[in-house]
Amino acid sequence: MSKQNNAPPTALKRLLRDPQAIVVISILVILGLAIIIGPLLSQFDPARTDLGSALAPMGENGHILGADSAGRDILTRLLFGGRNSILGALLAVSVAVGIGTTSGLIAGYFGKWFDTLSNNAASLLQAVPGMVILLAARSVIGPSMWWMMAIFGVLLSAGTFRLVRSTVHSVRNELYVDAARVSGLTDWRIIFKHVLRVVRGPVLIQAGFLMMIGLAIQAGIEILGLGDPGMISWGGMLSDAFARILVAPQLMLWPSVMLATFCLCLTLLANSLRDALDGTQRTSPATIRKVNREIRAEMAAEAAFYADNPIMMGEDELLHIEALKVGYAAPDGSITEIIHGIDLQVNRGEVVGLIGESGSGKTQTAFAAMRLLSEGGSILSGRVVWKGRDLSTVSEAEMSTIRGTEIAYIPQEPMSNLDPSFTIGYQLMEPMRHHLRISKKEARARALDLLRRVEITDPERVFKSYPHQVSGGMAQRVLIAASISCEPDLLIADEPTTALDVTVQAEILDLLRKVQAETGVGILMVTHNFGIVADLCDRVAVMQLGEIVERGDTVTMFKTHDHPYTKQLFSAILDPEEIREPYVAPSGAPSPAAASLVDTSLVEEAEGRLETKTVSKGASA
Numbered sequence: 106m107s108k109q110n111n112a113p114p115t116a117l118k119r120l121l122r123d124p125q126a127i128v129v130i131s132i133l134v135i136l137g138l139a140i141i142i143g144p145l146l147s148q149f150d151p152a153r154t155d156l157g158s159a160l161a162p163m164g165e166n167g168h169i170l171g172a173d174s175a176g177r178d179i180l181t182r183l184l185f186g187g188r189n190s191i192l193g194a195l196l197a198v199s200v201a202v203g204i205g206t207t208s209g210l211i212a213g214y215f216g217k218w219f220d221t222l223s224n225n226a227a228s229l230l231q232a233v234p235g236m237v238i239l240l241a242a243r244s245v246i247g248p249s250m251w252w253m254m255a256i257f258g259v260l261l262s263a264g265t266f267r268l269v270r271s272t273v274h275s276v277r278n279e280l281y282v283d284a285a286r287v288s289g290l291t292d293w294r295i296i297f298k299h300v301l302r303v304v305r306g307p308v309l310i311q312a313g314f315l316m317m318i319g320l321a322i323q324a325g326i327e328i329l330g331l332g333d334p335g336m337i338s339w340g341g342m343l344s345d346a347f348a349r350i351l352v353a354p355q356l357m358l359w360p361s362v363m364l365a366t367f368c369l370c371l372t373l374l375a376n377s378l379r380d381a382l383d384g385t386q387r388t389s390p391a392t393i394r395k396v397n398r399e400i401r402a403e404m405a406a407e408a409a410f411y412a413d414n415p416i417m418m419g420e421d422e423l424l425h426i427e428a429l430k431v432g433y434a435a436p437d438g439s440i441t442e443i444i445h446g447i448d449l450q451v452n453r454g455e456v457v458g459l460i461g462e463s464g465s466g467k468t469q470t471a472f473a474a475m476r477l478l479s480e481g482g483s484i485l486s487g488r489v490v491w492k493g494r495d496l497s498t499v500s501e502a503e504m505s506t507i508r509g510t511e512i513a514y515i516p517q518e519p520m521s522n523l524d525p526s527f528t529i530g531y532q533l534m535e536p537m538r539h540h541l542r543i544s545k546k547e548a549r550a551r552a553l554d555l556l557r558r559v560e561i562t563d564p565e566r567v568f569k570s571y572p573h574q575v576s577g578g579m580a581q582r583v584l585i586a587a588s589i590s591c592e593p594d595l596l597i598a599d600e601p602t603t604a605l606d607v608t609v610q611a612e613i614l615d616l617l618r619k620v621q622a623e624t625g626v627g628i629l630m631v632t633h634n635f636g637i638v639a640d641l642c643d644r645v646a647v648m649q650l651g652e653i654v655e656r657g658d659t660v661t662m663f664k665t666h667d668h669p670y671t672k673q674l675f676s677a678i679l680d681p682e683e684i685r686e687p688y689v690a691p692s693g694a695p696s697p698a699a700a701s702l703v704d705t706s707l708v709e710e711a712e713g714r715l716e717t718k719t720v721s722k723g724a725s726a
Contacts, residue, residue: 119381126377129370136366140187149178151185151337160353170359173342174349183359186337191367193254193338194319200258201315205265206308210296212266213273223266230263239326248333250323257322261315268311272304306379313375317368324364339364423595423627424451424474424512429487431466431473431651442485443469445651451595456621456628458642458659460635460674466651467631471597474629475512476504492594510540513588517600519580523572529583530568533590540591555586558623559616578609582616589620596620599631614640635674639663647671 120126144151148167155176163171170179212220238260239253246252276282277300285295320339326332327340328347339360346356431444444466451457459467472478474489476496489496491512496504508514516522524532533555534548543551549568556564559582567575567583575583581601588596598617602610618641621628630642638645638659646656647670655668666672 117381120377123377123381125373126381129374129377132366133370133374136187136363140184140191143184144181147178147181147184149181151177151182153177160349171355173345173356174353179342179356179359182337182342183339183363186339186342186360187363189250189336189338190320190323190340190364193250193323194316196251197254197258197261197319197322198312198315200255201261201265202308202312204259204262206269206304208262209266209269210273210300210304213270214277214292214296214300220270224270227263227266230260233260235260235322240331243331248331250326250333250336250338253326253332254319254323257319261318265308265311265315268307269304272307273300276300276303306382309375309379309382313371316371320364320368324360421453421455422450423453423492424449424629425490426450426470426474427488427490429470429473429489430485431469431478432483432485433479434481434483440485443651444473446487447648447651447653449646449653451627451629453594453627454621454625455644456630456642458630458632458638458645459648460632460638460645461648462633462674465648467633467648468599470648471514471599471629471631475508475514475597476501477508506540509536509593510591511593512595512597513591513593515581515584515588515596515598515601517603519577519584520572522584523580525572527571528568529570529572529575533568533583533587536587537590551590552586555590556583558620559583559586560612561586578612581609581613585613585616585620589624589626592624593626595627595629597629597631600633602634602637617641647674 155172158166158168158172158176159174161168161172161176163169165171168178168180170183173179173182208223212223235257239257242253242256282295282299285299290298323332323338324340324343327338328344330344332338332340332344334341342360343357346353346360349356426447426449428446428448429444430442430446432440432442434440447466447470449457449459449470459470461467469478469482472482473484474491474496478484484497487497491507496507499507523529530549530552533552534545537543537548537551538545541548553564553568556567561567561579561582567579572580585601601617602613614637617628620626628641630637632638642659644656644658645662646653647662647666647668648654649670655662655666655671662671663675666675
């Protein structure tokens with residue numbers, strides 16, 4: 106059932122995997138071919154009148170869809186007129202997208218005088234009534250539909266300009282753009298190579314919308330009788346139908362159906378193409394339901410086996426993960442398995458490190474234990490047993506009572522996990538009031554006490570502050586306080602020191618040790634840093650590509666490790682004996698900055714902690 110892709114699919118493959126795109130493209134291809142070759146195969150001349158067949162019903166005298174008031178075949182005129190209607194709308198869209206995208210890219214990236222000038226011009230174009238401009242243009246250039254649609258495209262370019270300009274404004278100072286500048290790329294190459302990729306999705310959506318407007322405006326001009334009387338188009342057919350709506354209302358049907366079908370298909374295709382280019386296609390609800398049915402069928406068979414083979418958990422064992430497999434449903438209905446049958450245990454008062462490189466599946470394992478997998482993700486098989494209950498089978502309502510009160514989570518990016526709309530005090534009190542059912546006064550007192558316990562020197566000020574008013578290290582302390590506010594038995598810490606500087610990292614680790622010693626809480630430490638493992642963890646499991654490849658207690662693992670991947674991780678640790686000598690200036694004095702790089706105190710401290718763990722374990726034995 107699982108499927109592994111070695112390389113990400115191209116935009117074309119993603120587009121062809123989208124059922125909506127396939128249906129829309131099929132409709133457009135069929136209609137397009139009919140419009141191109143249909144008139145050539147028809148036995149009727151679209152401009153030839155036959156008064157004997159005037160207003161002929163469907164099927165009479167060979168007229169499949171009937172005839173209009175002049176006896177002209179409706180199907181032939183419908184197909185022939187589609188050429189002019191679609192080409193006219195395409196002309197307007199091409200002008201609008203060409204002018205709007207180019208000027209928006211330049212104005213948004215460079216700014217300055219061109220930004221001001223083009224922004225004022227766009228405001229002027231949007232303020233002028235479009236229909237008035239088209240009527241004035243017709244009085245000068247005559248009833249030329251091509252010129253009128255080109256002018257209409259200029260009017261539409263203002264909306265595209267504003268869309269592109271605002272999008273470029275939001276990305277022009279991103280780090281990857283700065284990196285491109287540092288690497289020596291020219292501004293024009295950055296614009297058309299990097300920035301244009303960001304705006305292409307919104308521009309495609311806008312183009313589909315503008316195409317729809319172009320078809321509607323062209324039809325409106327024709328209905329008003331301001332178009333070219335010698336040109337066959339859907340708007341001209343609607344104009345003739347409006348004039349005879351009381352006599353033959355069926356004449357309104359077919360051009361209206363063609364206009365509506367094309368407008369709807371173009372809009373849906375633009376959405377699908379945008380998703381394919383950006384790689385943001387969502388798995389359809391039907392696919393997710395199908396995958397869930399398959400998973401439930403497999404897990405039902407497992408449930409019978411687990412019922413006959415219950416886990417005998419130890420007295421201090423909190424979390425027991427057995428044969429856990431996690432996968433995500435792909436848009437094509439397949440399942441990509443990312444966790445491949447891992448086993449993991451966490452005991453009360455124990456710190457277990459789950460270590461591996463980015464993408465090895467550490468965080469997905471933690472999310473699976475908390476039932477917080479992203480959309481389309483599911484536990485495929487195995488069980489996550491918490492205090493004797495299999496969390497993979499409990500209801501969401503029951504799981505919501507376990508999260509926060511029994512299992513708590515510490516994220517790796519503190520500033521993005523605090524709501525900027527509320528004070529820190531409010532965000533600390535709300536979970537306690539909800540889970541512990543205590544009053545606001547009691548929650549406030551507990552929150553202030555928690556801030557003191559995590560060594561925040563001015564808890565009253567921090568309590569009243571908003572997240573943007575505190576530092577990253579203080580925000581991480583706040584999250585640690587929030588995680589222990591409801592007195593959980595297990596903390597899942599997902600790289601809690603990643604976004605912090607080295608000094609603050611050491612303080613946070615000391616704080617976690619203090620919390621663990623005071624509360625006896627078990628900790629599952631997700632990390633890619635062996636220094637943290639040596640400093641904090643009792644046991645460690647090494648994870649690679651969704652599998653645990655080696656495990657053991659920390660002291661033993663640091664002394665003996667057999668798996669090639671574990672050896673590779675250890676070889677990445679700096680050996681103080683192999684650090685190059687400090688740079689010596691020509692004057693003979695070593696550079697203070699370079700000399701500071703050879704500070705081995707952290708390595709020595711980690712070694713000291715390992716020796717302490719060894720002695721304590723020997724004494725306990």
